[in-house]
Amino acid sequence: MATFRGVPAPITTAAVVAVVVVLAVVVSAVVRIYGSLLAGTEAQAAYVSPFPAHPVVRDVDPHLPDDANQYEAPPPRGQVPATPGQTVVSLTFDDGNASDSLAARMLADRGLVGTFFISSGSIGKPGFLSYDSLRGVAALGHEIGGHTVNHLDLTGMPVQEAQQEICLDRATLTRWGFNVRNFAYPFAEGSAEVRQAAMACGYNSARGLGEVRTRFGCEECDPAAALPPVHLEETAAPAPVTVEWTVEDLKESVRAAQPTGGWVQLTFHSICTVNCDYFGVTEPVLSEFLTWLQAETRTGSTVVRPVEEVIGGPVQPLVDAPAPAATPPAGANAVLNPALDVTGSVPTELPPNAKATGPLPECWQVEAYGNHQAEFGAFPLANTGDAAMSLKVQGHMDGEAKLMPAMDLGRCAPPVSAGRQYTLEASYMSTARPQFAVYYRVERGVWVYWTSSGFFPPSDSFAKAQWVTPPVPPGATAISFGLGLAENGELVTDDYALMETPGIHTG
Ligand SMILES: [Zn+2]
Known part of the structure; x- marks a missing residue:
């Protein structure tokens, strides 16, 4: 594995102890699910959640069927x-x-x-x-x-x-x-x-x-x-x-x-x-x-x-949940915690081919699919601020891995308007060729893969990746994106941005 300029060797006894502690936290968090109901049974550790670590749909139409509104349930x-x-x-x-x-x-x-x-x-x-x-x-x-x-x-x-x-x-x-x-x-x-x-x-x-x-x-x-x-x-x-x-x-x-x-x-x-x-x-x-x-x-x-x-009781009227974050003005960065400096929690669920050596930044998640191993961790040299994140991809046969703003229903995911175009940015160092992948959320809260940029060249010091998306599809309410790897290598990222591109409005 190539190394990056100016980076000290990070392995210390303290770091090893920290990793062990983190692993213990992960295990206890998994067991906690249903744990209170099943205390004392052997089988609780055998439970593997049938749910993906994040709600991304692939190759499935996320939209309502056209006749969805025509179904009428019998009276309650x-x-x-x-x-x-x-x-x-x-x-x-x-x-x-x-x-x-x-x-x-x-x-x-x-x-x-x-x-x-x-x-x-x-x-x-x-x-x-x-x-x-x-x-x-x-x-x-x-x-x-x-x-x-x-x-x-x-x-x-x-x-x-x-x-x-x-x-x-x-x-x-x-x-x-x-x-x-x-x-x-x-x-x-x-x-x-x-x-x-x-x-x-x-x-x-x-x-x-x-x-x-x-x-x-x-x-x-x-x-x-x-x-x-x-x-x-x-x-x-x-x-x-x-x-x-x-x-x-x-x-x-x-x-x-x-x-x-x-x-x-x-x-x-x-x-x-x-x-x-x-x-x-x-x-x-x-x-x-x-x-x-x-x-x-x-x-x-x-x-x-x-x-x-x-x-019993009536069918109560629908209630709007508290509105998600407002769409930021053109030119403002819609990514929360863009420099990754606010530390979040240790993820309790990860894709099966991914691991994290510590907590993820607040409002960020990892995404990894396909045949390879992806390892995410803090990196000791930041472009700005105190933190950057590294991604190592090994044994790559197919698929892709990346860090992304959490694909949630409103707290962290950047809201967007259909028809607008957005400029994506990230600072990176990489031994391989990174690429932006973009996902969007539809009204019913489901996330779908949307599109990807071309590849950016490897770089042994921080460089900026920048790409303008196509117009956001109708029905999309938020987007999330990552600068990821679809090949073996090590990628360090920092300073993400997502901004509405001024003057490019198609509807
Ligand atoms: Zn359930």
Whole structure:
């Protein structure tokens, strides 16, 4: 690897210790997801989030289908109060996995109605429902609930960004024609602020997890939640169903509630056949349980109801989340923390081929896809200020890696106006040929790859890369960009800028 001018050898004992500490923080952050629900189980470390580290769509149309507004859900169901001692089971399926279509049919075949909590940003992505199949789930009579745009831990971001995630998801699902009244927190993670944000988006209830007793958690809890529910902003439910649950465990979650009655909200994720992830349930297990449950409902002392029939209430008007950042005036730099000098947090999720040797700058994320290893870290020599970031790409066969302004819903991503052109800049040193890659966000909060610049020459001292984008496509509300490598080498970057190009307006 070539070295850059004026750079001291950076490896010290302190640096090695720092890296070890950082790795420990990363591991604990991953385990924290669902950790409180699964404390004491071996399998929690086996959970690999099915969600990408960032919400970029490739080769998928991010726009609404043309007929999206023509779907009209049947009138919302009213509340059905439980009779004293009755056991009410709700069957909920989280995330919008492709297998929801199968789940929806399995329930409908037995006359059961479920609730599907959907992350709208995942619709149309590989492994998830398409828009048409989501509509198919609703057409079988099931309830569609909200689960945020991008399925991120809402407690790990400022509350305004969390509210964007919740409100924009509800707005998209509503535009698609569904009556969206109930919500579930991604990873069951909520704080007082986040719970307030969820209810402020017009939800009638929001589901937590783990506050009902099963052999998988909450030994001191009751075997069913009270009816009517006490805390609508965080309704109580057993720990989520995982591959460890047997048919007997599922039956027992209902049987345990029957002596007293109450609400048992069961949470499923995907239905799997061979390669089950930890939060999967196999089709034979689900099938046997549903058949048993259907039989249990014959006497009327046990019933199956969607969440909307338990909670009731009107379909509340849509609420606009707090507006994202205003578009900066022409000539102003729209990139936040452009010199990378404000240190952010250690990333808890990275693309599988990427690693970070420390925290990333505040409001920045890494992006890496394809066959290569990408390593991001602080670089000891900055162009201006105190910080610069390095990227090493090794073993390159295909794909690209780069540092980018966080592709979020408004806090960090630079807002833009359709039809305008923008000048992108970064200072860089590189042993290889870097290139700008540009992404844009559409109204429903999904990010898509847009375009790339040509290559800039290698440079062993800081040089400036500058490029003017084509006019921003219709429907784009923000753009993000990175100066990256699509070949082996080391790249150091600093001092990014994104400015509206004065005088170039095409509409
Ligand atoms: Zn989820």
